[in-house]
Amino acid sequence: MSDQLSVATRKGLFIYDRHPHASPHWLPRAEVQFLGDPVTMVLADPRSATLHAALNLGHFGVKMRRSSDGGQNWTEVAVPAYPPKPESAADESDAAWTLAQVWALERGGPDQPGLLWAGTIPGGLFRSLDGGDSWTLVRSLWDRPERREWFGGGYDHPGIHSICVDPHDSRRVTIGISCGGIWQTRDAGETWDCRASGMKADYMPEERIGDPNIQDVHRLAQCAANPDVLWVQHHSGLYRSTDGAASWQPLVAQPSSFGFTVAVHPQDPETAWFVPAAKDACRVPSHAHLVVTRTRDGGATFETLDHGLPRAPAYDLVYRHGLDVDASGKRLAMGSTTGALWISEDGGNSWTCLSAHLPPIYCVRFSPG
Amino acid sequence: MPQIVFAPAIQRHQPCPPLKVAAGTVSAALGQAFSAQPQMRDYILDDQGRLRRHVAIFIDGRVIEDRLHLTDAAGETAEIYVVQALSGG
Numbered sequence: 001m002s003d004q005l006s007v008a009t010r011k012g013l014f015i016y017d018r019h020p021h022a023s024p025h026w027l028p029r030a031e032v033q034f035l036g037d038p039v040t041m042v043l044a045d046p047r048s049a050t051l052h053a054a055l056n057l058g059h060f061g062v063k064m065r066r067s068s069d070g071g072q073n074w075t076e077v078a079v080p081a082y083p084p085k086p087e088s089a090a091d092e093s094d095a096a097w098t099l100a101q102v103w104a105l106e107r108g109g110p111d112q113p114g115l116l117w118a119g120t121i122p123g124g125l126f127r128s129l130d131g132g133d134s135w136t137l138v139r140s141l142w143d144r145p146e147r148r149e150w151f152g153g154g155y156d157h158p159g160i161h162s163i164c165v166d167p168h169d170s171r172r173v174t175i176g177i178s179c180g181g182i183w184q185t186r187d188a189g190e191t192w193d194c195r196a197s198g199m200k201a202d203y204m205p206e207e208r209i210g211d212p213n214i215q216d217v218h219r220l221a222q223c224a225a226n227p228d229v230l231w232v233q234h235h236s237g238l239y240r241s242t243d244g245a246a247s248w249q250p251l252v253a254q255p256s257s258f259g260f261t262v263a264v265h266p267q268d269p270e271t272a273w274f275v276p277a278a279k280d281a282c283r284v285p286s287h288a289h290l291v292v293t294r295t296r297d298g299g300a301t302f303e304t305l306d307h308g309l310p311r312a313p314a315y316d317l318v319y320r321h322g323l324d325v326d327a328s329g330k331r332l333a334m335g336s337t338t339g340a341l342w343i344s345e346d347g348g349n350s351w352t353c354l355s356a357h358l359p360p361i362y363c364v365r366f367s368p369g
Numbered sequence: 370m371p372q373i374v375f376a377p378a379i380q381r382h383q384p385c386p387p388l389k390v391a392a393g394t395v396s397a398a399l400g401q402a403f404s405a406q407p408q409m410r411d412y413i414l415d416d417q418g419r420l421r422r423h424v425a426i427f428i429d430g431r432v433i434e435d436r437l438h439l440t441d442a443a444g445e446t447a448e449i450y451v452v453q454a455l456s457g458g
Contacts, residue, residue: 059423059453060382060412076408081416098415 002326002366005333006051006071007341008039011359013053015071024352026343033071041321043105044367047113048131051367054102054118062099066132080118080126080135094148096122096157106163109170119160119175123150127189141183141192146213153178153216153235161320162220166227174230174245176220181212182232182245198248202236203280219320221264221272224327229269231299233262238274240299251299255286261323265347268329270298273348275318275334288313292323292334294348308351309342316340321363328369335361371443373398375409376452383409390449395426396439398449413451423454 003018005026013033016026033039034055041054051067053074065074085097101121108115118126118135125138141147150158155178162176171188174195181196196212208214216235223229232239237258238251251257256276265271274293278286285291289312292305310316316336325332332344334351339358342351370389379385385406390398403410415421419437426433426441427450433441443449 057382057412059421060379061415061421063382063411079411079416085417098417098419 001328001331002369004044004070004367005343006042006044006363006365006367007333007335007358007361008042008053008321008363008365009335009339009359009361010038011036013039013042013071014358016354024343024354025345026352026354028355029071031072033074034065038362040362041102041105042363042365043107043116044365045107045116045131046368047107047110050131052105052116052132054105056101062102064102064132077132078128078134080120080124080128080137082124083137098122099124100157101155101159103159103161104163104175106165109165109167112170115170117163117165117173119163121152121155121159122157123147123159123177123180125160125163125175125189138189140185140189144192146194147180149213150177150180151214153218162217164220164222164227164230166222167224168227172227172244174220174222176217176232178218179214179216179235181215182217182220184245195245196248197246198250199232199234199239200236200250218260219262221262223264223269224266226269229264231262231264231272233259233274235280238262238299240272242269242298249299251295253293253295253299253302254304255289255291258283259318260320261318263323263325263332265325265329266327268296271296271329271347272299273323273325273332274302275323277317283317284315285312285317288315290314290316290336292348292351305348305351307349308344308353310340310353310356314338319362321365322361324364324366326366326369331366333364333366335364337361370445371398371447371449373402373449373451375402376450378453379409379412379451383412385409390443392443392445392447394439395428395433395435395441395443395449398443399439399451424451425454426451 005016007014012035038056043052053065055063104119106117114131116128126135164174166172174184184195196215199215218233228244230241239248259276263273293302316338337360340356341354390401
């Protein structure tokens with residue numbers, strides 16, 4: 001199980017450690033990292049015992065920091081920079097040819113030491129081969145003509161928010177894009193295929209509803225034990241694939257299938273968690289009652305979990321990276337835009353509030369145990 | 370010689386004392402400052418080499434006119450002041 005939790009917020013990075021004899025078990029460290037600055041993503045890399053943080057300084061742009069001592073001291077390291085925009089790329093689809101945000105950070109496989117992936121707004125995927133000392137735009141995806149049809153969802157421009165590296169074959173990487181569907185490489189990024197068949201974008205004109213390339217995938221997650229099973233929280237509902245993203249089947253949950261996040265049990269491909277909001281036009285919990293929904297039968301049925309979560313009215317919204325599960329599948333963390341943070345140690349059956357007064361939470365992430 | 374000064378909000382991230390630079394354009398003055406403090410460049414310019422949208426530059430109290438190419442001239446006694454534009458919450 002993981003005993004360290006990173007909480008990236010609008011105003012800094014808060015690191016919690018588990019103390020078995022304390023109550024509650026999880027306590028924040030006294031020193032907040034980057035206090036006052038937005039931290040959009042964090043990644044622990046056990047291969048190099050490093051912690052990576054992506055900041056988005058309002059005035060001064062995106063910055064990357066790396067720590068080799070568990071988050072106490074940080075070094076400024078290279079930022080994924082877009083190459084010079086060519087003169088030919090002058091139309092609207094390339095208007096945002098510059099780094100706006102690091103929205104996803106993932107490590108490569110154990111057989112790829114030093115390899116990191118970064119997903120960004122406005123839609124560029126970057127790769128580092130040296131643990132973040134340098135980054136290169138993955139042109140094989142960026143230069144695809146379909147990329148120019150992606151559009152913003154949540155932000156003004158498209159963004160890669162989910163990167164799933166297959167634990168059984170690290171050359172197979174599947175990414176989720178708002179709004180650009182699902183894309184997958186099976187040769188470590190040499191070539192890419194759009195893999196969102198079966199998804200429906202009900203916000204689009206009828207003739208484009210089923211277009212895989214414009215699907216607004218809010219979050220994509222992969223089962224570590226069975227990487228052919230992937231789950232999606234989509235703008236228009238929930239989806240599951242059992243064939244490595246070749247096809248997607250819609251699911252329906254109560255009280256709502258709208259939301260932003262999904263977490264998948266690392267060993268059980270039948271189990272996943274979602275945090276619903278009422279609907280697109282009303283992004284708060286249904287009936288102001290915050291719940292987590294869990295399926296343990298592959299999405300056939302869903303349970304509604306709220307033990308330990310606040311009584312109504314509660315208007316907490318959980319963003320794409322605001323829900324995480326550790327490698328045991330029992331510990332979950334959840335953070336909201338209202339600045340509330342919860343932990344569950346029993347697979348979501350019950351929750352403990354660690355704080356209701358943090359800054360708006362962008363990302364919660366367990367460090368590998 | 371003109372002097373280039375970075376506001377405290379920038380120096381919180383990139384310490385850089387006031388720097389005497391050769392008279393010329395704002396672009397040339399920034400170039401000299403970046404030579405002395407290479408990481409400063411990423412704070413002031415984006416990855417396309419453009420002045421960041423929320424950074425402002427003044428010469429003797431007047432905001433520069435050419436944000437695109439930074440060709441405003443800074444004379445021998447000028448103070449070039451680089452500051453964050455006020456925004457956010």
